[in-house]
Amino acid sequence: MLRNRLFTPGPTSVPEQILLEMASPIIHHRTEEFIKIAAETLENLKYIFQTKNDVFIIASSGTGAMEAAVVNLLSAGDKVAVISGGKFGERFKEIALAYKLEVIPIEVEWGKKLSPETVKEVLAKNPGIKAVFGTLCETSTATHFDVKGIAEVVAGFEDTVFVVDAVSALGAVPCLTDEWKIDVVVTGSQKAFMLPPGLAFMSMSPKAWAMAEKSTLPKFYLDLKKYKKTLAKNDFPFTIPVSLVAGLRKSLEIIKSLTMEKIWEEHRKRAEATRQAFKAAGLKLFSESPSDAVTAVVLPEGVEGDKLVKSLRTKYGMSVAGGQDKLKGKIIRISHLGWQDEFDALTAITAVGVVLRQAGCNIDMEKGLSLAKEILFTSEK
Numbered sequence: 001m002l003r004n005r006l007f008t009p010g011p012t013s014v015p016e017q018i019l020l021e022m023a024s025p026i027i028h029h030r031t032e033e034f035i036k037i038a039a040e041t042l043e044n045l046k047y048i049f050q051t052k053n054d055v056f057i058i059a060s061s062g063t064g065a066m067e068a069a070v071v072n073l074l075s076a077g078d079k080v081a082v083i084s085g086g087k088f089g090e091r092f093k094e095i096a097l098a099y100k101l102e103v104i105p106i107e108v109e110w111g112k113k114l115s116p117e118t119v120k121e122v123l124a125k126n127p128g129i130k131a132v133f134g135t136l137c138e139t140s141t142a143t144h145f146d147v148k149g150i151a152e153v154v155a156g157f158e159d160t161v162f163v164v165d166a167v168s169a170l171g172a173v174p175c176l177t178d179e180w181k182i183d184v185v186v187t188g189s190q191k192a193f194m195l196p197p198g199l200a201f202m203s204m205s206p207k208a209w210a211m212a213e214k215s216t217l218p219k220f221y222l223d224l225k226k227y228k229k230t231l232a233k234n235d236f237p238f239t240i241p242v243s244l245v246a247g248l249r250k251s252l253e254i255i256k257s258l259t260m261e262k263i264w265e266e267h268r269k270r271a272e273a274t275r276q277a278f279k280a281a282g283l284k285l286f287s288e289s290p291s292d293a294v295t296a297v298v299l300p301e302g303v304e305g306d307k308l309v310k311s312l313r314t315k316y317g318m319s320v321a322g323g324q325d326k327l328k329g330k331i332i333r334i335s336h337l338g339w340q341d342e343f344d345a346l347t348a349i350t351a352v353g354v355v356l357r358q359a360g361c362n363i364d365m366e367k368g369l370s371l372a373k374e375i376l377f378t379s380e381k
């Protein structure tokens with residue numbers, strides 16, 4: 001019997017305590033009992049978002065919150081800048097275009113860095129940009145963006161808000177929403193939150209609310225004003241997935257007891273061990289600015305990425321991600337997100353090494369593994 005091992009950058013593994021919580025009998029969402037669960041959950045969400053502002057829960061995948069950001073902030077014909085260095089930056093562009101907004105693209109070569117200076121130049125050259133959309137971890141290329149630096153730039157523009165897609169990064173890498181002055185942060189349940197897919201979360205700064213007050217784009221289910229009104233009573237405008245919220249309460253309790261600092265450090269260590277292992281084995285990383293949420297390894301010439309991913313799943317029950325769009329077949333992506341420990345990191349490195357050897361690659365995985373062990377186990381726990 002194969003053991004199901006999830007190393008995809010979402011969905012990620014869900015710990016037993018959370019699974020059990022979600023298996024509790026269903027209660028009605030407008031009862032005192034559920035409102036109590038919701039109150040605790042909504043309060044603790046602020047901790048993982050590192051914000052004092054309200055965090056909204058929407059029953060959708062992460063893309064729902066991305067769309068909510070667009071339709072709640074903007075008005076017909078508004079000009080927006082979209083940073084795009086991969087599939088998910090592209091998605092913000094697609095959403096903005098679906099609502100017929102004027103998009104100024106800030107294109108970044110996939111896997112490359114973006115200097116906040118570039119964003120400053122674009123904003124200075126194109127007066128009237130209402131919002132800048134960016135990504136904290138571009139999952140398709142495993143690239144970390146300097147959201148802190150970009151937020152500092154955007155904060156200097158009084159009438160422009162900064163929206164960050166942190167779907168694959170919040171809870172894995174630092175995202176100091178208030179301190180960095182990020183106006184809107186969106187994320188989803190199936191990554192660092194250690195939950196199944198199905199919930200999206202988003203924070204809104206006062207500057208974002210001021211813009212939302214004037215927004216005229218059409219909206220109904222995603223109208224955050226409805227969510228704000230009910231939030232005051234720890235309630236939701238529509239039937240909320242009660243089981244997922246029960247799981248979320250548990251997940252946030254675990255996260256809070258561990259502390260964000262410790263969780264960020266553990267992600268960093270697993271990512272660093274993975275990066276160093278593959279480099280020592282003789283392979284290259286795809287990104288020049290690798291994220292601690294996920295690692296993308298460039299496959300050697302002649303190796304078919306899709307076959308490798310399939311072989312890991314069918315032979316060993318291990319799920320990793322291949323490349324998307326133009327990177328299809330060319331890279332392999334290993335997630336460090338959520339409920340994983342040092343031995344999981346070693347397992348992922350070992351398994352990918354094994355199938356690469358089976359595919360005929362001459363790599364020194366032993367060297368890589370011994371370096372990974374050093375990185376994972378030498379520092380204090």
Ligand code: PMP
Nearest residue numbers: 061062063088137139167168188
């Ligand atoms: N943005 C990023 C950075 C992501 O990694 C993902 C999911 N992989 C999304 C957006 C979309 O999220 P969802 O599939 O939950 O809609």
